[in-house]
Amino acid sequence: MSDESLADRIERWMVGQMPIIQMHGGTSVVREAxxxxxxVVVELGGTCSGCGISNVTADNIRRDLIMDFEEVTDVHVKVPASGDQGASTVEGGRGGDLRYETESANHF
Structure with missing residues (x-):
């Protein structure tokens, strides 16, 4: 086992496994591990807010983290409620109010 924290390992995994998030102007951060x-709680932001396939991305993250990290048993993915950007928004300019995803495709 590495001396690296679970959060750090998941952050590194996100960069390697989910480059499409950044390629499309989205952001991601591990809020809890x-x-x-x-x-594990992962926050998506940037253009993930309001994206028509963000539910697929959230499902993939959830499934893959549980498969790739034996110590991970439950994954929540948060996405901003709107695409607002600016200094008054959530950390990193992610924008909007954070909400937990649901199993519904209409959760954003």
């Missing part, structure tokens, strides 16, 4: 409970 609890090594004891296996719960």
């Amino acid at each position: 609890n090594e004891e409970t296996g719960e």
